[in-house]
Structures are given as structure tokens and as C-alpha cells.
Amino acid sequence: MKIKNLLSKSVIAWGVTSTLLVVLLSVGNILARGTYSSLLDQVFGKKEAIVSEEDTGIVFEQDFFTKEEALENGNKVTEEICEEGMILLKNEKGIDGKAALPLKAGARVSIFGKNSVNLVYGGSGSAAPGDGARKTIYESLEDAGFTCNPALKSFYENNGASGDGRSANPAMENSGVPTLKTGETPQSSYPGTVTSTYGEYDDAAIVVFSRIAGENWDLPRKADDNENRHYLELDNNERDLLTSVCNGPFKHVIVLMNSSNYIDLGFLEMTNDPAYNAKIDAAINIGSPGANGIMALGRILAGDVNPSGRTVDTVYTHYENDPTWQNFGGNFTQNGDNYLLPSGNPSKYYLVEYEENIYLGYRYYETRGQIDGEEWYNENVVYPFGFGLSYTTFTQEITNVAALNAAALKGDETFDVSIKVKNTGDVAGKQVVQLYAEAPYTPGGIEKAYKVLVGFDKTKTLAPNEEETLTITVNPYDFASYDSQDKNGNGFKGYELDAGTYTFHAGTDAHTDFGTFTKTLAEGYKFENDPTTGTKVENLFDDCTSYMKESLSRDDFEATFPHTVTDEERTITTEFRKKLDSYETTNDEVYTEVPTMGKNADNADAIIRLKELAGKSYDDPLWDDFLDQLTFDEMLKLFNEGCYSTTDVSRLGIPATNSADGPTGLVSFLGNVLPGSKPAVYGCTYYQSQCLLAQTFNLELATLQANAIGNEALVGNERGDGLPYSGWYAPGVNLHRSPFSGRNTEYYSEDPFISGKMAATVIKGVQEKGVYANVKHFAVNDQETHRSAYGIATWLDEQALRELYLKPFEMAVKEGKSRGLMTSFNRIGTEWAGGSYRLMTKILREEWGFRGSIICDFHTSNYMDSKQMLYAGGDLNLVSVSDQKLQSSGRYETPYVTATNPKDVSLLRKAAHNNLYAIANSNIMRAEILGYKPAKWEVALTGATIGISVALVAWGGLVIFFALRKKDPIT
Secondary structure (H helix, E strand, C coil): CHHHHCCCCCHHHHHHHHHHHHHHHHHHHHHHHHHHHHHHHHCCCCEEECCCCCCCCCCCCCCCCCCHHHHHHHHHHHHHHHHHHEEEECCCCCCCCCCCCCCCCCCCCEEEHHHHHHCCCCCCCCHHHCCCCCCCCHHHHHHCEEEECCHHHHHHHHHHCCCCCCCCCCCCCCCCCCCCCCCCHHHHHHHHHHCCCCCHCCEEEEEEEECCEEEEEECCCCCCCCCCCCCCCHHHHHHHHHHHCCCCCCCEEEEECCCCCCCCCCHCCCCCCCCCCHHHCCEEEEECCCCCCCHHHHHHHHHCCCCCCCCCCCCEEEEEEEEEECCCCCCCCCCCCCCEECCCCCEEEEECCCCCCCCCCCCHHHHHHHHHHHHHHHHHHHEECCCCCCCCEEEEEEEHHHHHHHHHCCCCEEEEEEEEECCCCCCCCEEEEEEECCCCCCCCCCCCCCCEEEEEECCCCCCCCCCCEEEEECHHHCCCCCECCCCCCCCCEEECCCCCEEEEEECCCCCCCCEEEEECCCCEEEEECCCCCEECCCCHHHHHHHHCCCCCCCCCCCCCCCCCCCCCCCCCHHHHHHHHHCCCCCCCCCCCCCCCCCCCCCCCHCCCHHHHHHHCCCCHHHHHHHHHCCCCHHHHHHHCCCCCEEEEEEEHHCCEEEECCCCCCCCCCCCCCCCCCCCCCCCCCCCCHHHHHHHCCCCHHHHHHHHHHHHHHHCCCCCCCCCCEEEECEEECCCCCCCCCCHHHHHCCCCCCCHHHHHHHHHHHHCCCCCCCEEEEEECCCCCCCCCCCCCCEEECCHHHHHHHHHHHHHHHHCCCCCCCCCCECCCCCCCCHHHHHHHHHHHHCCCCCCCCEEECCCCCCCCCCCCCCHCHHHHHHHHHHCCCCCCCCCCCCCCCCCHHHHHHHHHHHHHHHHHHHHHHHHHHCCCEEEEEEHHHHHHHHHHHHHHHHHHHHHHHHHHHHHHHHHCCCC
């Protein structure tokens, strides 16, 4: 009878529930504390350090000491950058006979455009907004003393009256975006109560056009309302808006371009459309200004600030005529960029061909314009690279031109160019000067652009009649050609200068010269060894060069113009597919002995702690003694735990660190996923786009921004353990290969030289505050579509690879002394960039002399093979789930890496050295960390586990107690 009583319904319910909950708790704990621990750390906050109050003696100068102070400073810096980065593109006389800008004091204006109340402040993904409110265009103009039409503002804010607005940023879907809506309000929706107010606010009509962009998707090349147009053209509602405004009562019509991707601006200069073209008398590119940068606009419109920004991309008239148009994104059709199987079916792999070769942006337009003439140039270019207007006028002259002409060019010697700038106008302002090199070209020889940027500078604010002399130092290495195929027939492949006359163009933009000089190189000069490290330079990507049988050549632009890859060209063989599937490495290093591990494990008094390595060189002998102490498991842990952080090894004084995205400031990409989450990275400035910084052409402002970011990093996790942010996944130095690239907002320019200069300056600045910058994405990650869909295979000639796409990284390493770098999702040829030994070791470490930590982009797919990455020279795995970490057992039939394999251990040790060198020289070393408290999510999980377990035991006890007390048998 007692047994039957125990089988009561209560006992069964308790047993089933207990079993289920025990299983769920067990699985949940295993997954949370293992597979998904890194992800939970980022979303809910990681373990907090227990920090000693003792002074470590390691100092990084800090200027601000609270989040509030650092944020206020960051917002101020953003406004300063926007004051100099916004570009005055057009400024002509209106119907009142006066220049449109600056506007008169107290002007009454009407602001048009649905997006005027919903500006694009930045991108999505790693350039996603930080915390805090955004300033509006109305706040900016009203702060500058203007009166804005309130009826228009209310109308646009009312979605029921003016429409729902633009498309939201697409999800991180890694595929082509078919269309996006601009959200512009049709003219038929404007009620008379709004249009009747125009006459009261008629000093100027300010029309806002906005375009979004972001990570993991590229801009559509078909418009939402017209498949014969693209997203960067004005749509029908925008055209109708301009027509209406230009036919209105306004004294001036001013157009604002609110986008990091340059909008097609042919309508500004093509006066053959009387509906509006000739009536637009001013235009400003305001870019993506971050949270506060828009406040600069009002001051520019009022004339309190004289604009001095310059274009960092060429603005051309017909985007579909650009050489990159034919090979970008999904190539317009479904499966248009897939490799095809012999059956004709699409494979899982994708490709893109850089058939334009070195002729990207102004390198194409200036070169072809020089060949085909000014008429062709004017038909194809609206605004050249480096273009921008001012409210004042300047004269410029090269003051040492005679000496420059007289001195021969020497390949191994720099030279200085002195340029005097004088303000000849009536108001104060700044002027940008640019210097371009023209190398001698031989038909059939090395491909060379007509002009390449080799220097730039910007004056201080010059009062009327004030002058300043600027000095630009030119390094011949910056205009050397990389001859990957020995096209000049001298038996050499590498960087070189052909003999002949070199012309240098000093200009206000890439097309407008104010002075030239020439220098002669008597004999060709070969850079057989890298000029910085002395390492021999050799071709490393012959497979890519031989693949690119067809590419653009100035010998015949028309005949060699790029075409979209054909089905025949993208059909792959079984052998080729094996290359795409391969995880093989070209690392031929030989190791015969397993390095020492675990030294001093039983002798705590002999332990060397990481702080003893702070400030020491990478090659200091003490590093070997320190690394001997690491165990195999500790080295594996240091390699694997790289999800916006690095891990601790407390017994050796190795602290855990925090890292942050992204190019627009310190943000937590994963941290704001759920309500109530409290990541370590929060409360920092949302800066303007990187291209807006580049548009300033002012390296002092790059230093200023770096200083501001560095200070925010030093304040760090104020609400948590107070530790700083030591790593920063930025800056981005991929190029604006296409105006449709989704992440142009995160990159500086179409030009590698200004990209490299800006990046090197920013990196030096943040590293002075103890932040190691992971300059990204190494390399040729210039489109988002299918970037991580098994790693899009990117094909380009080694000349283009080195002269354009690697150049800004090279400058970041050599000039910026970067101690961090992030690789890319894509492949170069068939090989994943993050698993490329020739890229990461042969070029980056050996040729350029990089010393520091290499982290992969977010590890999301198995083609990003961890062992291939380790063997290539990668150091840190940005991974949030454990099944994609480097394994020592369990993942394959044989262990992935073992403690008995000399090469495995040696490369893990080298990775640890690289990571720890960056950490030892970072701001985390200011703190003496005694230990760590468990993360709040771990405490909550432990509490829930214990609580549920206790409840189950108590429930079980009660069930058994009452079952035993029950007198009547179960029937």
C-alpha cells in the first residue's frame, strides 16, 4: 500500500518536473558558462575586477575624469570636426542678387524634406550610434539665430500626414538589399495650411536629402520607384519637392546632402533642366554628423564659421559609367556573383573582380580626362576629388619652385615643398593645399594614373590679407609604382620609379592646379628592400595577378573597360573548388622543439608578472622568460577569448581587458541587444563619420578626436569596476571603391594616401592614451554583399592590391606604429584573408615590421578556420560561441593543436607574445588587479540554479511526507 501511495499524481508531477528542470538547468549552465559565456559577458556585463588602491607607477595622461566630462568634450570635438568637414559645394547669387550664403542674420527659413526631422547621423553595425540624444537641424539653426518654419516641422513629424518616412536600416543579412525607400513626402500630401506659410519664411528654402548605409549590406543600385535609377539618385518625390521649392517664393534654395555615400549631384550643375537646376544657388555636404555635429551647420549658414571641407571621393555624373559599376555587389541578378558549378547551378561561393585595376576614383577620371580632353571630363565629373568652396578667396604659390626644379629626384630622399597661402578676401578662413605626383608613362609599360596624391596640408584661420607658408614633405616611395609583372622589362618585380621627368601639381583639388614643378630621375630606382624595415620585397600574390587577365589600361580605356563577369568565367572546376574548401597554410616555418611551458608554476616567488614588461621593447629578452611561464591551456585561452575583450591569467598578472567598436566612437555592438543589459562599454560620444573627418584635410583635428576617444577610454567602465577600455576596433581604412559600399561611413576616402595619413594620426593619438587600435579590415573588404558568405573571393592584380588597398594599412603600421589590426571576412583570391600567411606574416610582420595583436573579424563561419588563422599569424579569436574556438580535442578526428607539437606550441606562444605586448603597453596596466568577482549573469544563474534546486527538494519532501501520511490507498 505504501508503494502505491508513492505513485500518486503528486509524486509523478514532482518527478517529471524535477527531471525536466534538472536537465534544463544542467544544459543551461553548460551552454551559458561554456558555449555562450563570451556572448553573455558582452550583453549583460562581464566579471568585475577587484582593484588595488596602490599606485602601479604606470601613467597615461588623463584630461577628463568622469563620463559626463569626457562625453561633453567628445561632443565638442565632433562639432569642431564638422565645422571643417562639411563641404560648401555651391554658392551663387539668388534672385535678390546676393550670394546665397552666408544667410543674413535672423533669416526666416523653411526646412524641407521628410528626413529633416529624422537625420542620418551615422551607419549601422560597428558604426551604430552610441548613447545619448541627437541634436536636430532645428536646434542647430535656431541656436545660430534663425527662425524656422514650425508648420513644416510639425507636418513632417506627423507620420499620419506626411508618411512613414524612410526604410529602416536592413538587418545584418549579408546579402544584397533590393530597394530602399527615401521616405520623401509626395507633393499631393502637403496641405494648404502648410504651403500657405512659405511666404512668411522665404529668406531661404533649405532642402534635406538623406541616405542610409551600414554594415553587412550595400546600397541598392535600383531605386524603389524607378528601376532605371539607383538609390543615390533623387527619386520622383524628391525631384517633385525640388521643383516645387524652386518655383516657390524663396530668395534662395539651399540643398543639404545628409549622407556619407555621395549622392549623385549632377542636378546641381547640369543647368539643362529649368525645373530646378539653375535655381539652386547653394549646396552643402553635411555627411553623417554624429550626435552633435549638426550644430556646426547653423554656424556655417550664419557665417560664424567659414566652411573649409573638401571632397574625399570624386563626384561623377553617371554612376553607372564608373569602372566599378560592372563588378560590385550582386551584379544586379539573382546569383549574379555566385561561382557556378559545371551543372550551371550556383555554388555556395561568391566572387568580385576589381577589373578597374589601379584606376579607382580620381585616378581614373583625371587620367582619362587628360587623355580624352576637358570636354569628356566635364561631361563625367561634377566635383573633383579635393573640391570645396569658401566664403573668402585665397592665392597660393610654390615659393621654392626654382630650387625644386633644379634638384634631381632621388628615390631614397624626401624633399620639401613650400607653399605660401594668402587670404585675399574679406572674411577669415582656412585653405587646403594638395600636392599630386605625375610619373612618366610609357605605353605598354607599368600602369600609372595621371595623378596621385602625395601630400596635403591646411592653414590656420587666416584673417583678410594674412598669409602662411606651409611645408609638405614628399617621399618618393609614396608615388612609386608596384610592377608585379615586369611590364617595363627591366627584370625586376616590385616597387620602382621609372627614369624620366616627374611633374608635381600643387592644386586646390585634383583637377585645378595653381603651380607645378618638375624633377628628373636619371636612372630608374628599385625599392628592392622595404625602405623602413630593410626586408626584401617580393611578389606574393601571383595567383591573383595571373587570374586578372583582363583589367583596365590607360593604353585603351574603351577597349579594356570592365565588364560584368560572365557565366563562363565564373564556372568553377572541381580543382578550383578544392582550393576554396582548403584550410591549408603556406606557413613553411620549421620548429623542432616544444618551447618551455609552465615554468615557475610551483615557485610563486619567482613569478615574473606582466607589469614588469610594460614599456619594454617587443624583442626584450625578458619576454622569453615571461612566456616560458605560460601553460598550453593558458596560451589556448589567450588565443580564444577575444570577444570584445581579452582574458586574464591572474597568476601571471595578466589582466582581462575591455575592447570596443567602432570607427564612430567607443560603442558596444552586442551590448544593447536586450533591455536592461549593462555592457562595460557605454555612455561614449557618437562621433561623425570617418569620411567627414577626412573631409577636413586637417591632421590636427584627427589628433584632437584621438585624444577625446583616448580620454573616454581612460574613464572606461565608470558604473562597473572602473577599468578602462584598452582595445578599439578602429579606425577603418578600406577604400570607397564604390559609392554604393555599405560601410563608406566607416572608411575615410577613395584615396589610400589621405586614408593612411588620417589613420596613422588617429592611431598615434589613441595609443598615447593607452588604447591599442585594431585598424581594420585587412584587407580589400570594400563591399558588404556576401562578404562573410563563405568569404567572397576578391580578385585583383598585385599592383592594385599594394598601391591602393594595402597602402593605408602600411601607413598605419609604419607611421602610426599600430599595435593592433583586424582581418577581414573576405578572401584574397581563394584564400581567407584572416588565414593568409603571406598577407599577415610575410607582408604585415616581415615587410612592414608590425608588432602587436591581430584579431579576426567576428568568427561566424567554419571557413574562418582557427588553426589556419593561427598558422597565418593571427593572435586573437573574436568569437562568442565555443564551437568556433581553436580546439585541442573533440572537434576533429585528431586534436586540432596539441601540447606536444613543436609548431603548434611555438605559434601559440608567438600569438600570446603578440597579444600581451599590446596589453602590456595599454592603459589596463595602470591598475593593480587583485582578483575578479563573478559576472552578474553568473551570480543570477547560480542563484536561480540553487533556488530551483532547493524548491524542488522542498517540494519533493512535502510530496513524500503527505504521501506517507495518506491513509487510504490509491484506487
